[in-house]
Amino acid sequence: MEVDKGKGEAEETRKVAEADRDTVTLKSSDGKLFEVSKEAAARLSTVLAGMIAGGSIDDNGTDLKQIGSEALENVVDYCNKHANSIPSAALISSSISFNTAPFKEPEEWERKFVDRLSHDALFDLVEAANFLGMERLLDVTCHKISEMMKGKSPDQIREVFNIKNDYTKEELEEIRQELAWAFYDD
Amino acid sequence: MAPPSSRRRRKKKAMATPAPQEVRVDWSTLPHDILYSIFLMLGQHEIMQGAEFVCAAWRRVAVGEPTLWRRVDLADKFLWLPSSPAAESAMIRAAVDRSAGQCVSFWGPLDDDLTHHLVERYHLLLHCC
Numbered sequence: 677m678e679v680d681k682g683k684g685e686a687e688e689t690r691k692v693a694e695a696d697r698d699t700v701t702l703k704s705s706d707g708k709l710f711e712v713s714k715e716a717a718a719r720l721s722t723v724l725a726g727m728i729a730g731g732s733i734d735d736n737g738t739d740l741k742q743i744g745s746e747a748l749e750n751v752v753d754y755c756n757k758h759a760n761s762i763p764s765a766a767l768i769s770s771s772i773s774f775n776t777a778p779f780k781e782p783e784e785w786e787r788k789f790v791d792r793l794s795h796d797a798l799f800d801l802v803e804a805a806n807f808l809g810m811e812r813l814l815d816v817t818c819h820k821i822s823e824m825m826k827g828k829s830p831d832q833i834r835e836v837f838n839i840k841n842d843y844t845k846e847e848l849e850e851i852r853q854e855l856a857w858a859f860y861d862d
Numbered sequence: 863m864a865p866p867s868s869r870r871r872r873k874k875k876a877m878a879t880p881a882p883q884e885v886r887v888d889w890s891t892l893p894h895d896i897l898y899s900i901f902l903m904l905g906q907h908e909i910m911q912g913a914e915f916v917c918a919a920w921r922r923v924a925v926g927e928p929t930l931w932r933r934v935d936l937a938d939k940f941l942w943l944p945s946s947p948a949a950e951s952a953m954i955r956a957a958v959d960r961s962a963g964q965c966v967s968f969w970g971p972l973d974d975d976l977t978h979h980l981v982e983r984y985h986l987l988l989h990c991c
Contacts, residue, residue, distance in 0.1 A: 779903065795886065795887065795889075796886060796887045799887040799889060799892070800887075802892075802896055803893065803896070806893065806895065806896050814896075814899065815899075818896065818899045818900045818903055819903055821900050822900045822901075822903040822904045825900070825904060825908065825912060825913055826904065826905075826908055827908070828912055829911075829912060830912055830913075830915035830916050832912075833912055833913060833916050834916055834917075837889035837890075837916070838886040838887065838888055838889060839888060839889055839890045839916055839917050839920075840888075840890070840917070841916075841917060842890065842917050842918055842919075843917070843918055844918075847918055847921075851915075851921070854956060
């Protein structure tokens, strides 16, 4: 692997050792460090793959200022679990065909992985997956969120997701006119 | 880089409510593209009777993304709203109209008026079953 020449010999040796490391260190917005397999990070996240290929990984902890420690811990946990559970050949082919292939249902372990999260943690994780370009994790989290909406009325959804009904009078009137199916008996 | 918006929101609330477990994210702030991905996984009847009424931001995603309505499937129709032929018809028209001309297929109950509307506006090839 290419390393930066022209520094002291000790420094060079250190750099060689770190370039050969098979993990990368990620730093959350609140300064916590997490190690993740370089191979898994590059395979599961387009953003991390780009950073690794472009040499912008910081051995002392690559700053991910958009991601808090709880979400980053879940991201790293997901990468590690993924690395252990699926043969890489199968995964590579599924990630390549992502844009054309229909969504593949979550595996049992992926379901368990998102089911144990609090709603707040799920929100942060879906944002982190989106930010890091982790298509499979984004799919799995979005699938979980869609399941939480299914079969529910607007009031029930608002309650689950802590949302206030913020429609203005004008918007409500517009909806009333357009959405005749919802107000047909008015 | 700016801190993520969810953190800002939570920090604000956290000062008012010290117990961290009581601080809850407001999901109406979910980024548009994420919500779009979620809506792609929901049935359209779910969007039209649930999610899009939740708040203005969510409705903007439902009505502002024609690709959500490329394949309209309203065969599996009413969840919690009382059903009537007129309501069904209004819902189907709205769904197809949201595709902004991109609708390529349709499943659902059709009467003569609706059939006419779909064929005339969208030149849909109708397969009757």
